[in-house]
Amino acid sequence: MGYVLAATNTKTLWYLTRGTGLVALVLLTGSVLLGVVEVGGWARPAWPRFVTAGLHRNLSLLATAFVVVHIATAVLDSYAPIGWLDAVVPFHSPYRPLWLGLGAVAFDLLLAVLITSLVRRRLGYSAWKAVHWASYACWPIALVHGLGTGTDTSTSWVLALSLGCLAAVVAAVWWRLWQSRLGAAGVAPGLARSAPGASTSGVSVRAAALVVSVLVPVLVVAWLLAGPLKPGWSVRAGTPKSDITTPTSSAGG
């Protein structure tokens, strides 16, 4: 009886880890989208700027809460040998070290962005903003972590959801780049004001951002096709042998 209960709990934790991870991805995607919309100065009479700003803030906090539950359940669950330190120190876990490590990197970046935002007024605008750029690194790293460790990556709706998130963020970045180009050209003075990067040095920054925003999705899709979507990924990803011996009876896979 106790054994059955323990097994059920383990399954519950493992499913919670997977579920909260996916929800966190969706929330972080929403947060990134709102951040891009906010900095781009988009607003409508029925959707003023403080709504975007407030939603960006609250969605980020909610996403962080889900990430914390995601990590806690992954550590507490006994199916995968993941320790508390693995949540913040990357690439040392016996379980899928690289792909779990990316999650730790993303979490560290998320913490940096979160903490600097909470003490923004003490920190000053430019220092806060410099750290906040890490969001653009945090998000794709978190996505690749999800696709690389994800038990559910090859499930069609999870794959569609992940690719949908990727497409949405890439579209938002392109919109922002297009818009700041208009601002730089002086076509829309109202936009130029909200585009601090609109200068000659801004051109190279925008060009680099465009290259990255094209490269990242191409590389992610190519890697997906060559890696996680090919049979035998869980072995190649670095799952300990003890966790693979009974794939049919285990809660994960």
Add this chain to the structure above:
Amino acid sequence: MAVKLAVNWIECKGHGLCAQLFPERISLDEWGYPIIDPTPIPHQLEAHARRAADACPTLALLLQRET
């Protein structure tokens, strides 16, 4: 111990969130930059003033304590 609003005009980029969040004392000029009404802020409005100051994207709206 009343509070007073001030704008750092070097940092202000005219995002306009402050006027949306604290219209009791802040309006916008035709270019979108804030105009601060110097009427003293009563205690019950302080929370709104603080929220406006916290929401400023460039931290240009300052809430100062007057003694």
